[in-house]
Amino acid sequence: MESTALTVGIVGLGAHGTNHVERLRELGHKVYGVDANTTARREFRERYNATTFESLDELYAQDLDAVIISTPNKFHETAAVDALEADHNVLLEKPLAHTLASAERIADAANRTSNVCMVGFHHRYRNACQVVKSYVEDGYLGEITHIDAQFIRRRGVPGRGTWYTSQDIAGGGALIDVGAHVLDLLFFWTDWPTITDAMAASRSDFGQHDDYTYLHMWGEDDRGKMYDVEDSVTAFCEFDSGMTANIQVAWAANMASTHSYRLRGTEAGMTIDITNTLQEVEPDIDQRNDLQLYEARSGRRNHFVNSEIIVSSNDPYRDELETFLDAVQSGKRPKMTNVEQALDVQRAIDRIYRASQ
Amino acid sequence: MPEETPGGRGKTIQSVESALAVVEVIRRKERAGVTEIANELDRSKSTVHHYVTTLVKQDYLEKVDGEYQLSLRFLTLGGQVREREQLYHLGKDDVDKLAQETGEQARLIVERNGSGITLYQATGNHVTEPITHVGSIEALYCTAAGKVFLAELSEEELDSYLDSVSITPYTENTITDADKLREELDKIQDRGVAFDDEERYEGYRCVASAISTEERELFGALSVSAPIDRMDEERFRTDIPNQLQNVAGVVEINTTYSEWTDVL
Known part of the structure; x- marks a missing residue:
């Protein structure tokens, strides 16, 4: 530059x-x-x-x-x-x-x-996410038929009791916060399809409870103040491209944290796991993104190929x-990440919230 | 020698004070005749008659069936005063929302000269007859909003308030003991929520939350009140406080950003 x-x-x-x-x-x-x-x-x-x-x-x-x-x-x-x-x-x-x-x-x-x-x-600027996009757009995976997306924090409610957990100020909870990233990546990889049908459920199981036990808090903890948003959402979406997606997002869950995607294509599949950056505002430079490719080939014998893809890490914020x-x-x-794409993400968020009511 | 008034220094005009005292008696009684006012103020009937006649002529009182009541001119004054209050503009919609969500009476209350004044109120669909109206004045020590304001005072300020106020035991539950009140106020500071457990009105419970920002400090309170048969312990101590704090937090944030969003 x-x-x-x-x-x-x-x-x-x-x-x-x-x-x-x-x-x-x-x-x-x-x-x-x-x-x-x-x-x-x-x-x-x-x-x-x-x-x-x-x-x-x-x-x-x-x-x-x-x-x-x-x-x-x-x-x-x-x-x-x-x-x-x-x-x-x-x-x-x-x-x-x-x-x-x-x-x-x-x-x-x-x-x-x-x-x-x-x-x-x-997240879209992560090298691993860019590599996934390159495989999809080169047609290596064939047509994408289904994506399993999970962005789950074991304990990761941001600024409990602050604007982050206020419906009026934030506009929602886990879905509008971390779910926005999930939808952005899904759309980016699959060339911006439109949701045609959605089933969704949202829950608020952790927020205002006094016994919310955590190790790390993004932002401040203002217990007992505002908390009227969901802390997890599960959604099943159908898209006009014929693709389907299972989306799970959570700020808090009694489950291991994960930020990962499984893409199923007609020719090959891919998994990408960028969980290890979850706790970092500034990502660890030595981070390792788990990126796997799943294929079936026929040589002299039919066989499966599982390939590990190694990419250098980068600072996506930069x-x-x-x-x-x-x-x-x-x-x-x-x-x-232009405003039109962000508006598409917002439409999807709105669609899923409506489905969850 | 000109008298020094508590509100400021300088001469005061006794007849203006008397006129306002007449107005105040009529406000309290809603309607009153000359004899009643004269007895109340310990003045002669003819003097009181001069006052009410003047006030009627100036359009501040109206005569109905031989008695006097406040005219709508006071709404003109009150409406303008309320328009001026930023909190009214910032909190009005949220009070409406709170009333709708709870089905009860929700209020925005500010403190002036040691009393709580209802700046705005809305009623949900459970409420047939609200216990207060816009402009209602209430004592601080026995109301939830009042306690929110008292909890913010320094020890010296609180001492001087307690010295100046005469505590009326409105109900069996009114806290009349200063130490007990202090204890209760300590608890409010921790949580930012205050309770009135039938301390002002028999059969009514009320919960209030402070509205404060770094820039404005404490500048109002938000409250929800309901008859005790709709306000069990769970609702009184947990559900309503949570709902209140959600809304109070929103009003606080909207206040902080009000300069940016062109709200008055």
């Missing part, structure tokens, strides 16, 4: 916001911050020696090359639409919004203004960011 220093406005200075800032600084870019919370602004100033603003208008009036939004989901729309209308390019944290209607309004603003608008489905910054500099709206 050209080493032009860019100026990026960070909207929402929590863990996701600062995660982006670390990488932006490594790449030599300048950041400004905005947050509605006084403490978040102060901590940001102290940590990065960067200018912060209290209101969106003040930030958007600056000479910015791009804006990265990681506010609570409900405020994605106001932050993104204002940014796009102020002629800034935008990268949003996933999901696109807390509701489908809000997501549509963001996509409208992006299309109306023709600015770059991407959404942070970072690749996501570089894709975004490249798009900002070239002015070309990218194919990867």
Whole structure:
């Protein structure tokens, strides 16, 4: 990438916001911050020696090359639409919004203004996930008939009692949070089919209980405050391509954690397991992604071939960011994790929630 | 010598105070005749008559069947005052939602000068006759919302409140002992939820949750009340508090982001 220093406005200075800032600084870019919370602004100033603003208008009036939004989901729309209308390019944290209607309004603003608008489905940038895509698009697997997808955390409710577990602010629980990644990967691999039928069940078994025992918490634990979302969803979906999928997502379950996919094709199958990155905001550089290929061949004797695929690991957040910054500099709206795809994911989330009611 | 008022410094005009005292008596009694008001205020009937005549002329009172009642002019004033309150705009929809979800009476309450004032209320479909109305003034020590406000006070502030207030034992359950009240307030600080177990109204239980943000500190309370036959221990101590905290949390977050979303 050209080493032009860019100026990026960070909207929402929590863990996701600062995660982006670390990488932006490594790449030599300048950041400004905005947050509605006084403490978040102060901590940001102290940590990065960067200018912060209290209101969106003040930030958007600056000479910015791009804006990265990681506010609570409900405020994605106001932050993104204002940014796009102020002629800034935008990268949003996933999901696109807390509701489908809000997501549509963001996509409208992006299309109306023709600015770059991407959404942070970072798992898609993992080398292993890209390799799966290459096998699918080369036709190596034949036609994909079914996918088993599991994103299950043994104990991984994010910020229990905070906005993450509020229906009104987050728009849902495990499905809109981790399920968004699952749907994004499914769609990416199989070229964006549409759900034609869905059966789903959602549960809330852990949330507000005092005896929620955990080892690690993403965000803060504010027990006893807001918790009115589901912590697991099981769904069976049929797609217009003829494919079916079993989707299981959980923030908490009495089961081993897993983030894995089994793809069944007419010619070959693949399994991908990216579980070992589950607990990491910054993934372990030595991580190993389990990627297997399953085939049946006939040589002199019919036989099965199970191949292990080895890929180097990468930092998906960094690749996501570089894709975004490249798009900002070239002015070309990218194919990867763009707002239209994020809107498709939001439609699927909405469809599955409706099926679960 | 001009008298010093508790609310500020400077001269006060006695006739304005008297006029407001007349208004206050009528508010409390809903309707009152001159004799009744005169007895209540320990003033002569002819003086009271001058006051009510003036207030009728100014459109603040109306005469019905020989008695006086407050006119709708007070709604004009009250409506405008409420419009000005940011919490009303930020919390109104959530109070409606809470009333609908619980089927009970839900309220937004703010504290002014040592009393709780109902800023907005909504009733769910179980409620036939709400126990309060918009603008109702209630004591802090015996109401759930009131206790939320008291729990936020420093020890000195609480001492001075307890010194200044005379505790009325509205019911058998009203906490009249200062130490017992302090104990209860400590518990509220831990959880952010306060309870009124038939302490203000016989047969009514009420739960309240604080609404506070880092920027605004405590600036209101959200409450749900219901007759005891619809409010068993489980609902009173667990279900309603959980529902309340979900909504209070949302109001807090919406408040924090209100500048961004152009809510008043």
